[in-house]
Amino acid sequence: MSGLQHNGDHLTGIVNHPEEKQGPNTSNINPEISASKRMLSPEDISLLFFKREVNYSCYLICSVFFCVFGNSFLYGYNIGDVNNPAKIIQMFYHDVLDERAGIQEMDDNSTVVTYGGNSTANMTIPIKRSEMNYLNYEAPDNVEWLWSITVAIFVLFGMIGAFASGAWADYFGRKRGMILITFIMFVAAIFGGIPKVTRSFEVLIVHRALVGLHCGLNVSLASLYLAEISPKKIRGAIGTCHQLFITVGILWSNIMGVSKLFGTKELWEWVFIFNAFPALVCLIGLPFCPESPRYLLIKKNEEEEARDALRKLRGYFDVEDEIDEMKVEARRSQSVESFTLKQLLTTVDLRWPVIIACVLQISQQWSGINAVMSFSSFMYKNAGVELTVVEWVVCLTSLINVVTTLIAVPLMEKAGRRPLLLYPMVCMVVSFIALTIFHNLQYEESLQGSRGIFAVVAIIAMHTYVVGFALGLGPIPFIVVGEIFRQEPRAAAMSLSLTFNWVCNFILNLIFRFMQKAMLGYVYLPFIVILIGAIVFIFFKVPETKNRTFDEIAATITRGRKAKAPFDDLGEEMQKMNS
Template identity: 30%
Template sequence: MGSCIPNGYSLGVINTPQEIIRGWMRESLWERYRIVLNAEQEVTLWSVIVSLFVGGGILGSSMGPVVADRMGRRTFLLLNHVLSLSSGLLLLGARVANSVEMLVLGRFISGLFSGIATWLVPLYLGEIAPCAMRGVMGVTLPLGMNAGVVISQILGLDSLLGTKECWSYLLGGFIVMVALALMLQAFLPESPTYYFLVAKDQAKGHDELQQLRGPNSKQAEAEEAALEVAAGALKTGEDAVRWGVGDVVRSQLYRLPLLTTVLLNAGQQFAGINAVFYYSTLIFRSAGLDLHQSQGASIGAGAINVVMGIMAVPLVRFCRRRALLLWSLVGCVLSQAVLLVALQVIPYVPAAAYLAIAALLAFVLAYGFGLGPVPYMVAMELFPVGPRAVGIAMGGTTNWSSNLIVGLTFPLIQEFIGEFSFCFFILSSSLLIMFVYKFLPETLGRDIASSPASEVERRGPVLQRTT
């Protein structure tokens, strides 16, 4: 509640009220500084506000591995909730204080806490979950993000908070979830894996396991025995050292897990999910819906994304990761190809708009059960404890960086070649299909405290020869 939903909420909330906010910025700068913005300056300032959110995400996703190991998962989660709270307060107060600076700072801090949540939530939940549920925990981040986006879309309607009087309440509305999370913070356990393998405090690790699994639980005894064995191995193994980004990059053993994590997170953004939603209103208008109906249909498409996130829970728990990714990527490629053709035909055959709607919904479905959740969890299962935080953080940094690249380049590409911009996304997903089929090791059922399984080690030399 304090990390995943505000993450998605902040990501999606800025689009609907942007014209209202830009009008307020012009008035605020004139009233406070007697500055008159021309059209180019206004666009530049707005681009800075949008980019600062993504820039904060990149910074947040790359800053934390060392802090998480030194501070602990639970304490760092508390710090992130405090960041989120401060961001919400700044955004809520920007209109009242008539301060553009508060809006800018609030959006940057929103990106910062969202970037931290991208890797901290999967790391923390994966380490406290029972063995059978660890893969499922990786789905909670994209599920919460999708829910946050839909909530922001609904509240952003002009019949609710998308007005001149209420836009600041819309931007900072996620503060309700953060406040609830802070109230529950005292009840959160620390990760037993962190205590056993990072902090080297087995007594506290034992206490946390008893709290999580129940006193005298056989499952707690089994997990504690496994963690003690892993802790003993760490004393002499290569994971006994403190891992930095350079160490992971130079390691031959973790080259394939790192490349897999980076490519899957980049491929998630370059699959074109944001571009598809960009075209959603146009597609629904082409089918004869008015503006309000089109907005409602776009919210419906986002709701389908949330439903697919819920359905992904049993899929991720029982299905192989490679199969989920491959079928998801194939579905994304085929549905975007159909969408591209339908968009070209609509001017000549208006009924093709319904084919475009079907293709859009098919893309959302295909994306939701594989490419949406799996990249957030695969690093958790590929890396052992030592380099795990670095691996997850590098995946998050790649995800946010790719988001920034797509956000900056897609409007320009779309302006020049229109619907054919989907060709780039189709090509990206097709290349990712080949990589997943050739190199991705299966991680279903992998012990979270162990080193990469033999399949990673077996596929590593293949990758080295190929590269």
């Protein structure tokens, strides 16, 4: 007979196998750890994983904070930092182009619209650009193209960073990889602070390219690190912290860019200089945090270092249950070399996990979220919102995004991944349908008296869309991609899926402003079609991953939904290791 005894915050094994021989693979296990002195049955392993209480150690909390503040936060910040000050920076671009062409400041035509009774009077008043209220500025096509490139190059270099992130994570490690990329952000902050001094918009484009490279690397590194240091019971909640800090970064960038703070002709460069601060915090704090134990044991074969890191993260001494589970994974991966892209795409067992990972990332971007976050000021203006309140509505959108993501953290472990993907995505579809209807009603001359009502409905619809995204399609793709692969292909798979994420983001950011001008109120229809297709795919193909080991999830996808019961494979492997 063997049993388990609950002892404080963890479980210890009671050994009643005096006749059993010690297996050859257990000689290097700490003899003080009772759980490793006997052969573990599948039932015992199940108890170890599911009944162990979660201990929120200081190392775990600090590791999560420094990871998400120095990486996830910066990703979100650089999605939103070009939003509120967009027109001011476009005016700077226009000025620089005129200076280079030797053109004196020209009189731009500003259209002032006044309302009197039931009639509308349009007056075109010549006014110098330097004296113009930036809210009334309309950029010419050449400036629009330059601005679209400025926004989209962030995504292009993010794609490059994402593609290299798998090799970077495996070569330098998760923690050291995040530390090294902080220096990219310091250089980026310098370029972001000198456009007016150099009278060059090109340096701002270089800034956007560098922060894109950093964010492409940091999204993958942060997702891997969080997935691999998290206790299984709260893996979803900790993974959601990644998306939470992305939303906090978007909110903070929108606040920094309002006209009452740094969104002015004199101070807008400080919006970009700020990038250095979170990077500095990460550089100072992260070296004191443990490396990913799974990386240390499975990738580097450093068992003692992995055990020490795990003890710091868990806050208790007996971590042999997790060490044993990692050993099983390491044993399975011993015959497999580091995964290349070709291996990832040609391994039959990984075909569906790769498809699921890529479809989730494509759906996340082509649901339209970054068009909303990067161009929401233009979208609200087109939807009839008053120009003077647009920047505050943009901040409200970001605030709702943060609050909803906070709600999603506890929901992640209660409701599961699949429900939080499917139901909020239906809400997103309904929101875009409502936005399409009421946006088009803005153009009906007979309904001009109701424009204010239509604008309010458009704001509500946009915010319900953001709520739906923040609950599901925002955080869950990053979590699921980290969960559906075993250790050996995980970094390569994360890299590939995030490359799809960035490619889709780049395409959308480059063309969205021109989609708006061409499609007007029907600009949301492509997103509706993509969301409906994603809902169907997720319903039929994406498994639930809550409270399951990495091996079990991978086995479920490979074999179909009727996979072996939890821990069957793990128990079999442990018996082999201890026999």
